[in-house]
Structure formats: C-alpha cells, structure tokens
Amino acid sequence: MKNILVMGTNNQVGQVLLKQSQDVTNSELKFTFIDNDKVDFESADQLAPKLQSADILVINTVGWDADYMLDAVMDAIEMQSIKLERIIFRSVAGVDDEYPLDKIQVVAKNQPEFIKQQQYAGKLVDESEIPYTILRPTNIEETANQQYQLIKEGQPMQTAKNVSAVAVAQVIIKAVLTDDLVNQSIGICG
Template sequence: MKNILLLGKTQAEQMVFNYFNSKNEFKVHEITTGDFTQEQTYRGHLKDVDVIVSFLGPLDVDLDMEALFSVIYSGRLNPARIIFLSAAGIDKEVDGELDYPGVDDVSEFLKQQQYAIKVIDESEIPYTIFRLVNVVNTKHNDGHTIEEGQPVPVGIVSHETIAHFVIDAIVNGSFKNQSQTLVEERSERKE
C-alpha cells in the first residue's frame, strides 16, 4: 500500500484526494489547515509517507518547504517522492504575463517559488515539479506538458487537468526528477 500525504486545499487537491481515497492500494491523508511555515504542522503526519504532494501557496512556499524538510531531516524520514505545484514564469519562460491571484509583489513571489524548488532539489529526494499557467475552474481540453527550459505561452490549465497529471505522476511514476509546465490551451481567457 502506498501512503500519500496531500498538503493544502484546492479544487485539484480535493480531486486527487477523492481519487486515491477510493482505491484500496493507496492510503491518502491530507493536511488542509494550519501554519505550513511551522514544523509542528507536519509533525506526526510524515511517518511512513511514500509521496508528499504540495498544493500550498501562493505565498511563502519557500518557508513551507523549509519547515517540511526540517521535519523530514530531523526525523530521518525518506519519502519516495515529492510533487510540488509551482507557478510558470519563475525562469522567465512565459511569453507574456500570467495572473498570480493573491500576489501583490510578483518578483518576490517568483523568488519564493524558486527557493522552494531549490530546497526540494537539494534534498535529493525524487521530485516532480508542475509549473502552472493561469488556473481556471472549467476544463477546456486535454492538457499537455512543456519541458523545463522551453518557451511557455500565456495559457490556462484547469484544476481537473492538474489533478490528472498529479495522479499520473503518483500511479505511473511519470515525470520523475522533472519540471514540467501544465497547459491546456494558449489563452488570455480569465474565469
């Protein structure tokens, strides 16, 4: 049985939780509330966890990851995989401007995203980073990935597509040690 821990509460997180909660070969837990910048939020939840999925943010994800990894290191824990949802644009790869809801200082926000990814990468725990363009509620078509370092159009991705890729990464081991942008379509559309 694979133990999965989901951090944060979004529509995509709920879809992932519901999927794995209905499968006998998986045990899924979630931490949806608390101060994710504090170690005590994670204590007691990480033992025997195989996969950790972070739906945290948008702000302070750097501090969230520092607290999470402090507990992982101090407990000598060894999750098999970390999946982290980040924002497209941290490497200036987006051809245009994305919306970052809830973010006033975009430059600082992108630095926080970069540092969180650095914390994950330096842990040497296998990871998957999904970089998100503008997140919308309604699925418009099947999503696709764009490899790290490639240009990314301003576009949209739905919670459903995000959940699909997270589930695929867990079930099939897809995108191991990769950073991929998730996009459904190029668009200036806002919902």
Template sequence: MKKILVLGGNNPVAKKMISMFYDNASYDMKVLSDVDFDNEGSYIDEVKDVNIIYSFLGPMDVDLNFEALFSALDEVKPPLEQFIMLSVAGIDNELNEKVTYNNVDNVKEYLNEQRYAVKLVDEYEVPYTILRPVAMTQQNNGKLKIIDEGESMDYGKVSFDNVANVAYNVVVKKEFINQSIGLIEEK
C-alpha cells in the same frame, strides 16, 4: 501500501486529485489543510512513515512552509520516495509575456519564493516532479500540452481537472519523474 501526505488540501487541484485516490487501495492518504505550515512541529507526527508528499501550498510563503517541512523531514527521516509540488509557470523565466498572478501583490517576491521552494525539493534528493501550470480554471480550455523545463511557453489557461490528472499520474503511472513541467491547454 504507500502512505501519501497532501499539504494544502483545500486547493481545488488537491481536492480533485484526492478524490481520484479514493478507490485506489494501493495508497493511504492523509491530508493537511489548516495547520501552521510555517511551524516544523506541525509536520513532525505527520511525516512519519510517509512515502509520498504532494504540496499544494501557496501562493505566498511556500518557501517558509518548505523550510519548516524539510527541517521536520531531516529530523524524522521518513521513507520518502517521491515529492510532487504544485508551483507556477514563470519560475523558470519560460513565459513569453509578463504575467499578473491571482492573489499575488509582489510578483518578483512570489517567483523567488517559488524558486527557493523548488531548490529545497531538488536538494533533498528524492525523486520529484514540479508542476508549473498557467492560470488554472474550472472549465477545460483545449487539449493539454506539457512543456518541458527550459522551453518557452505562452501564458494561457489550464483546467483544475487536467492538473489533477497529471498530479495523480505522476505517482500512479510514474510519469515525469525528476522533471519540472509546464501545463497549458491549447485549442
């Protein structure tokens, strides 16, 4: 049985994804929602024996959260096999337009924090997947389209359900390993 740690379990995508794992006996899941994510001590006991980490942290300060997390990982050295991070479209300068992000006052700082967090994930040298959705919504907005890293994309909408499905399949079906993918729905 693989042990999964979910960071930021209050995120709507995290909630949907977590429910998908309920009936899957191959995984044992622990969810962290209301801890001090900037404190290394918050992670020490939680990362022991963890095989997979999902991060749904943010929007702001994910860089500080990850500095604390990776310090704990360095100290504990769990049998980590996979890391999945929910980030945002725009971190790779792939968007064809200027964007305003919800709950973000300083877009430049926000994107830099996201980029730094992604860099920490990449440098940890475990298989990873970075999910870069456009604006997420409750309702479906069309057919899901996956945009490879380095390809330009428009800024549109994507449903929480589709992002959660991709996040689930990254682990269960071993999809998009060592990739950063944009997620958008198109009519």
C-alpha cells in the same frame, strides 16, 4: 501499502484531487489530506508527525511563503530522519522565466518576489536528494476541460493557455502512480 500525504485541499486543484483520489482503484495506495487550518505548514514540529507515515508527499499549496513552508518540510524530514520515496511540488509557471510574470494570477501584486519564493522552494525540493516532480501550471481556470499539455523545463510558455484544476489534478495523480515525471520540472498548460 503506499501512503500519499497531500498538503493542501483549500484550493481548486486540491478539491479536484480529493475527488479524483477516491476514483484511484489501486488498493495499494492510501491518500491522506491535511490543510493549514489544522496543521501549521511552516512548523516542522507540526509537520513531522504527519510526514512520518508518508511514502509520497504532494505539496499542493500555492501562495505566499512557499519558501518558509518548504524550509519547514525539509526540517521535519531531517529532524525525524523521514524516508520519502518522492515529493511532488506544485509551483507555478514563470519560475524559469518561461511564462510572463504579468500573467500570473495567483498573486495580485509583487509577482517578482512571489517567483523568488517559488524558486527557492523548488530549489529546496531539487536539492533534497529525494526523487521529485515539480509541476508548473499556468493559471487555473474553472472548467471541466481535461485537456492539457506538458512542457519540458526550459521550453517557452509565453503563449500558453490557462489550464483546468481537473487537468492539474490528473497530472498529480500520474506523478503519484508512475515514474514518468520523476526528477523533472514540468510546465502544464491548456
């Protein structure tokens, strides 16, 4: 049995992921969801007990202070000598200068500072020596469109279209179920 711990359901992608995880027919997987209204995502002490039983960690939180959150995750992993098989971290398009900062809708102001936080968080994931997948979706739109394109790191996304929460959740499930996206930073667009 593999335990998948998902941090963050208080957003569109998290809600879709919660529903899609119920449709995964693999009886070898058990999904657990936590939110920062019950667990302080910036507290290693609160995260450590949740992480202890996890095999795969999905970090599906977007907003300010991703850097502090990832510091806490890494501290919890180190504190408790937690052995994760994989980390899947949802970031945003723009962390690699592949997407225009002024198009980022997650934050309404100070996109450069927001991107710096996302870059630092991604660096922590990359340097953790744990197999990882970093997902960099464009803006999330409310639509049931399941179509998406994956963009390799370093490829431009200047004209990329917004993507649905359904599509991003599908890519997260793919990253959980397969090794196709391991040790990659992948852009996702509509």
